[in-house]
Amino acid sequence: MTTDDLDARAAALDAQHAATDLRDRFLLPDGVVYLDGNSLGALPVGVPEAVESAVREQWGRDLIGSWNTHGWWDAPERVGDAVGRLVGAAPGQIVVGDSTSVRLHQSLHAAAALRPDRSVVLTEPGSFPTDQYVIAGVATQVGWRVEHATPAEIGARLGSEVAAVVLSHVDYRTGELLDLPGITAAAHDAGAVVVWDLCHSAGALPVGLDEHDVDLAVGCGYKYLNGGPGAPAYGYVAARHHAAFVNVVPGWNGHAEPFAMAGVYRGAPGIARARIGTPPMLSLLALEAALRAFDGLTIDDVRVRSLSLTRFLRDAVAAVVPEAALVSPEVDRLRGSQVAFRHPDAYGIVQALAARGVVGDFRTPDIVRLGVAAPYLTHADLVTAARTLRDVLDRGEHLNPAWSRRNVVT
Incomplete structure (x- = not known):
């Protein structure tokens, strides 16, 4: 050309x-070509009204009753299902809230609990720095040894000691898309679980979490999902792992009876057991409104x-x-x-x-x-x-x- x-x-x-x-579903300044939506997505037209309603009507007028009358309590799972439609997850497997770092920390501990007899976590050396920090931190906590391999080397490095493979679906620097189906299948054949970071793929391309039998996944809400700065992250736990899922951050929102105020933690059934503390409602509702920009597509x-x-x-x-x-x-x-x-x-x-x-x-x-x-x-x-x-x-x-x-x- x-x-x-x-x-x-x-x-x-x-x-x-x-x-x-x-384009008419987003509020962008005139004369700007915005090529940074992979860091902070543009503002969808429905978000300002949704946030104003959440502040003036729900918080301002209906006060604490909004947890029930406006569905605040159910929002982490409801918005999770909306994210699920974009990443190929059936309802009841994604919960929204907290940050990607927290969700990754939680998911890695869950992976360790799923493979308690294994001692290696395998990841790519060029992963996003936060992922590397969290992986190293959790490895110290659970007794894992961190090993690095390029995506092309992963298959050859899968042995009986590998508990988990942790990778970003898209390389944050080059945009290389990894073979999620192939790597996941290879890890499963070797008895390992896989944790995928979807920050640079969710909302931009098909992921197929259920279709490809992914175990655990995390991602942020502020890039291609357009949820706004600091939008809450999400965690995916495949339904087959719900009963064995260990929540290393057992907050009251994830309790089986959160309002019983029991002195001992007992995890809720299903994806609700991945909830932690009180969700950030204003940003959560902003994300929910932002996801409507994908309606009909x-x-x-x-x-x-x-x-x-x-x-x-x-x-x-x-x-x-x-x-x-x-x-x-x-x-x-x-x-x-x-x-x-x-x-x-x-x-x-x-x-x-x-x-x-x-x-x-x-x-x-x-x-x-x-x-x-x-x-x-x-x-x-x-x-x-x-x-x-x-x-x-x-x-x-x-x-x-x-x-x-x-x-x-x-």
Whole structure:
């Protein structure tokens, strides 16, 4: 694809995918091409009204009665079922609340309890830092040995000592999509359980938790699910594991009789036993409203649009900025919903692009990451992004001393 072809090709693709263009369901500033939805999703139109209702009517008028009259008590499981529709989980297997770190900590302890006679946790060395910290912390607590392997090496490293395999479904830097069905099946054949981090896949592509017999999974609510900054995370526990699920953080919300105020913990039946403490209702209700942006659309529809957009963006960057060292997979089935490239001045590039209204993000040491939230982006937006990138580089705007990484507080 040449640079002269970009506009015509974008127009043709936008017409082809017009039925899945949901830009009018989101509140985005005029003149902004937002390519950071894989860090913080855009604001869905229904969220401000939902939050105002939660504050003024539910909290302000109905006060504590809202736990019953407005369904606050049931919200962690109700919203969990809404997330489940996007990640392929039947009702009653996902609970929402707390942070991804807490949910991962909880899930790893549950995995250890499911495989008490095994001593190794297998993970990828390049996983998101929080995942690495939590894995190391839990390993110390339960007596695991942490072993690292690349996704391609996982199969060969599965032995009788491996209790759990813990991986991110999509690499947060490059956008590489891992083989969730294949890795899960291989781990099960070796007697291990699998814990998947879905932060960069939920809401962007099919996951198929039930279909692929995943054991445990976690994810955040603020990226492709558009739940807002600090939106609560979710935890998935396959129904077959509910009876044996050990909640290492046994809060009162997960008690079988939470209002009995018993002095001894007894876990609730089903996914409710994965609940911990009082949920953050305002952010939980914001997430619930945000998920309605997917109404009338299947996750397969989102994936078809996403693949077209990321394929086009990858081609556009290669055509307009041929010196960009693309690191996101070229093959569709291996790519999540982002396009990333390496550049020694990556941080300055991201800042210069943002100054021009093209918002992406930077990942150390040298990655420019362009997240593609399919519902609210068009192919025409991506032409703008690619051409703006070319202009920034040609004008040397990315070399502005104010954007030297030496001046960045990390």
